Structure formats: structure tokens, C-alpha cells
Amino acid sequence: MAKHHVTATLNGSPVEFLCETQQTLLEVLRDELNLTGTKEGCATGDCGACSVTVGGRLVCSCLVLGAEVEGKRIETIEGMASGTELHPLQQKFLEHAALQCGICTPGMLIAARSLLERKPDPTEEEVRYWLAGNLCRCTGYNKIVDAVLAAAGEMRRA
Amino acid sequence: MSAMRYERPGTLEAAVALLSGATGAARVLAGGTDLLVQMRTGRIEPQLLVDCKDIPEMTAIVADDGGFRFGAATPCMALVEHEAFTKACPGVIDGVKLIGSIQVKGRASVGGNVCNASPAADSVPALIAAGAVATIIGPGGRRETRVENIATGPGKTSLARDEILVSLLVPRKPPHSADAYLRFTPRTEMDIAVVSAGVNLTLDRDGVCRKARVSLGAVAERALLVSEAGAALIGTTVDEAALEKLAAAAAAACKPIDDKRGTKAYRIKVAGVLARRAAQIALDRARKVN
Numbered sequence: 456m457a458k459h460h461v462t463a464t465l466n467g468s469p470v471e472f473l474c475e476t477q478q479t480l481l482e483v484l485r486d487e488l489n490l491t492g493t494k495e496g497c498a499t500g501d502c503g504a505c506s507v508t509v510g511g512r513l514v515c516s517c518l519v520l521g522a523e524v525e526g527k528r529i530e531t532i533e534g535m536a537s538g539t540e541l542h543p544l545q546q547k548f549l550e551h552a553a554l555q556c557g558i559c560t561p562g563m564l565i566a567a568r569s570l571l572e573r574k575p576d577p578t579e580e581e582v583r584y585w586l587a588g589n590l591c592r593c594t595g596y597n598k599i600v601d602a603v604l605a606a607a608g609e610m611r612r613a
Numbered sequence: 614m615s616a617m618r619y620e621r622p623g624t625l626e627a628a629v630a631l632l633s634g635a636t637g638a639a640r641v642l643a644g645g646t647d648l649l650v651q652m653r654t655g656r657i658e659p660q661l662l663v664d665c666k667d668i669p670e671m672t673a674i675v676a677d678d679g680g681f682r683f684g685a686a687t688p689c690m691a692l693v694e695h696e697a698f699t700k701a702c703p704g705v706i707d708g709v710k711l712i713g714s715i716q717v718k719g720r721a722s723v724g725g726n727v728c729n730a731s732p733a734a735d736s737v738p739a740l741i742a743a744g745a746v747a748t749i750i751g752p753g754g755r756r757e758t759r760v761e762n763i764a765t766g767p768g769k770t771s772l773a774r775d776e777i778l779v780s781l782l783v784p785r786k787p788p789h790s791a792d793a794y795l796r797f798t799p800r801t802e803m804d805i806a807v808v809s810a811g812v813n814l815t816l817d818r819d820g821v822c823r824k825a826r827v828s829l830g831a832v833a834e835r836a837l838l839v840s841e842a843g844a845a846l847i848g849t850t851v852d853e854a855a856l857e858k859l860a861a862a863a864a865a866a867c868k869p870i871d872d873k874r875g876t877k878a879y880r881i882k883v884a885g886v887l888a889r890r891a892a893q894i895a896l897d898r899a900r901k902v903n
Contacts, residue, residue: 459619476617476662477652499650500717501803512690512719518649519720520642522619523664566715573694587802588714 459522465490466534474521481505483521484531492532492561496590503589506562507531513569515588532561535568543613544568544606551602555593563589567603575611579604621664625671625750625779628663632775633752635661641777643671643686644720646713647729670779671724674698679785685724685747685778689736693718702783703898704792704811708739711796714803724778730764733806733831737764739794741828741838742811743783751776761828764835787824789816791898795891796830797883799874806831807875810863810887812895814846820900822846827859827892832867832884839866842888851896859892860885 458473465488472487481498484490484507496504498517505516508530535542544564547553554560563586570577570585577585582603583596591599622628632639637660640648651657665671671684674695681698689709692698699706705723712721712735726736727747740760747763749756752775760781763770772778786792792813798804809830815823827842842862849855864885869877 476619479649498653500646500713503714503716506716509719512688513716514719515714515716518644518646518717520619520645520649520662523621523642523645523666525621569715584802585715588716 459525461521461525463524463526464528466530470529472521476520476522478521479517480507480509480519480521480524480529481516484516487521490531490533494558494561496558496562501588501590502559502562503566503586504559504562506565506589508565508569511572513566530565532565535564542568543609544571544603547602547606547609548599551598551605553594553598553602559589559591559593563591563599567606570603571607571610575607577604577607617659618661619664620661621667623667625668625777628665628668628777629750629752629775631661631663632777635775637661639663639774641665641728643722643725644688644717646717646721647725665777673780677782680783682780682782683723684780685727686722687724689718689721689723690715692723701786702743702792704739704794704813704895705736705743705745705783707794708736708796708809708811711735711794711806723781727760727763727781728770728772728778730766730768730770730835732764732767732833732835733809734764734836735794735796735806735809735830737836738809738811738828738830739792740781740783740811741836742794742813742826743792744813744826746782746784748779748782749776750779755779761836761838766834786813787815789818789899789902790814790824791895791902793891793894793898795887795894797887805874808832808869808880808883808887810884810891812888812891814851814892814895814899816851816896816899820850822849822851822855825892827863827888829863829866829884829888832869832880834868837866839863839888841866846892851892856889856892860889863888 494504496502639661671686794811796806796809814825825843825846845858869880
């Protein structure tokens, strides 16, 4: 069967690609579009490393088919910084040493941004619940939560 | 693996026609959080996927005669973020909020939760307690059935292969009514219910319970509607004695299995405790409304 021809918006720019039915959005991003910032962890929706937003909604890109995103707006980690200027979340992750191996970081950042879009002033508990689907095996989470809360404070003052 | 076809029809009739015409295994795709995992692990190899998210009725949330009707493919997060829905259906939202991470809820649908037919599905006991009615479409047209009639066992439903669960109606609640859902898991988040309980009750002006529906999850091959447990509350002020009777009836209805998440004896014990706690929450909520 012929491949699907999909057109969508990726990080604000039009994008088109060809994919097989069973190819996930994660596979399309990494293997067809060479955007390797989004990571594969479990490939079953349990770890959150592949988090992206589709139509403004936070999802695991391993549980979305490439064919499903026709006409949709997709945001990945590659669209987070403005040129060389880091997003406040990225900056605070660095300042708080909120990463070690870095595999979970793109997903953490995308998920945290999605939270702050909805709730600019979250409590620590709200951050922890929102990020419950993003696993980190290095940091023990405290530094990540601290970084998100610090970024939220800075973004509110901006 | 043979090439898998992917279709995204814009109407229910077209979706049903695709399923009716399928020669091999076909699956309806909503959020895909169960389906894509089952495909990846090789548990199923469908030859046709019918993505139903372009069918407006399947993702709409609309007020319906004092209750709410929502499309079976509506993502859980759309329900959680819908203020009027969360206010009208607190027990259903208790369940929906527990379905996986924010990411999973961004895609997963309640219709999928119902049709995946896991005995531990978090939205199902809450829907059963709420008296939710499912609208199903097939080649012969539409039919309605209560949610408790859909799952027939783990992974099995009463839907024919060319039928689609279209929407779910959570009916209007009478005054002084409320519902609640609780589950027990060893962890606070990201876990599968060991036991769960949904309770929906209606009080009269004097605080006497006039209607009650109790449903249990993860204690049998499918979620149970336990009418004896509901009956234990009716005609009472939901006092200590009534709650004791409810807990005993809930425990008596359990037909659980032993597995790594809990033993039979443990599940039976916890079912009574959870049903009682859920009833207490529903009672507190009912006393606060109208």
C-alpha cells in the first residue's frame, strides 16, 4: 500500500512527510525529519521521554501515528528556544542542575511548558502530578520540580 | 506483516461501512493508548484502522437535558478541562482523572476505556454508578445500552465487529445527588486499580437516601453493578449501620482473582472499605448540592 502523504505544522513551519500506517509520530520525527531531540524511552506511553504537543495537547509521540497528524500543529523540543536564547524553563533546568543523562529532559521541558501554559502559578504538588508521566532515573525529581517552579516565577515576572 | 490500511472517515455511516466491508481484523482508533501498545507488542495485527476523530459527534461534549453527552473518542483531558462537565459529573471525573499520565489522558478516550474492556478500567465503575447510557451505531442504525452491558469479560465486549461506540450520556441528576469514584493502588499515581468503587446517590429533602447505584471494578471479569450494595443505602440517612451493610454487600459481590497486585481475600476486604469511603464522599457532595 502507498505511503501516507502528510502535511502538518511543526514548530510553526509547514512540514510534509511520507509514512507507513504503523509508523509513530516519534519515528517520523526522528527517522524521517531528523529531529532527534524527542527521545524514545519505553515506546509504550509509560515514560514520557517522547512528549510533544499536538494541537496544543501534551501527548506521547510514541502513541500517535504519523498518519494521524495531518493538518495538525506539532511542537517539539527543537522549537523551544528562540535561536540561541533559551526558554526560561531550559535556563532554569541548567541553573538548578535538573538533568544528568538528559534522556528525559526534552520530554520534561515540553510537559512543563504545557503545564505553565495552563497554570502559570502551579504549586509544587501540581508540578509533581503534572510531571508524573515523565520518568527520570537520575535526578530524584527534586531539582526538576525546583527548576519548573523557578521558571514559573520568572515567567510571571517577565 | 501485511500493509495496514488507515482510514479517517468524516461520518459515522462511512466508518460503519469500512468496518462492515473489512475482510481481516479491523479496529476503531480513538486515542490509541491501548490499541497502539497492543499493536506494538504483536497482540493484535489489524489490517484496517478506522480513525474516528474526524467525526464531529465522536469528540463533542454537549449539555443534554440537564446531563452531559460526550463523544466516545473525546480525549480525557478535554473532559477534565470542561468546567461544567466536571461540576455535573464529579464521580465520572474522579475516574477519568486516574486514567494514566497527562500525556496518556491527552489522547485516551473514555469510549476506548470502555471498549478496551479491562476489568480495572477507571472510568467504567464511575459511569455504571452514574447510570451512563452508551449510544452504539452499526449497519442497522443506532441502539442504546447501559455501560454495564458493554464489557463481557477481559478484552471482550458485546459490540459486533461493525459496531462503534459513538457517545456516552451521563444523565441529569435529581436535586441532592452526587457521585464519587475511588480506587486503591499501591502508588499514588500511574498505577492500575487493585480494587475500585463508584457510588452515585440521591437524597430527599430530609437527607434520606432515595436512589443509590454502586459499582465495583477489578474484582470480577468485568466491572460489576452491585444492586444489593445500592439497596443497603436506600431508605436510610446513610448512617453507620447502612454503610456497614453496603460494605458487606460489596464484599459479597466480589469474584476476584489472585494476581501480583492483590490476593482474592485482600480484594474482597478492600472492596467493602472502598465502597464505603466512596459512598461517604458521594454523601458529602450530595449534601452540598442544591
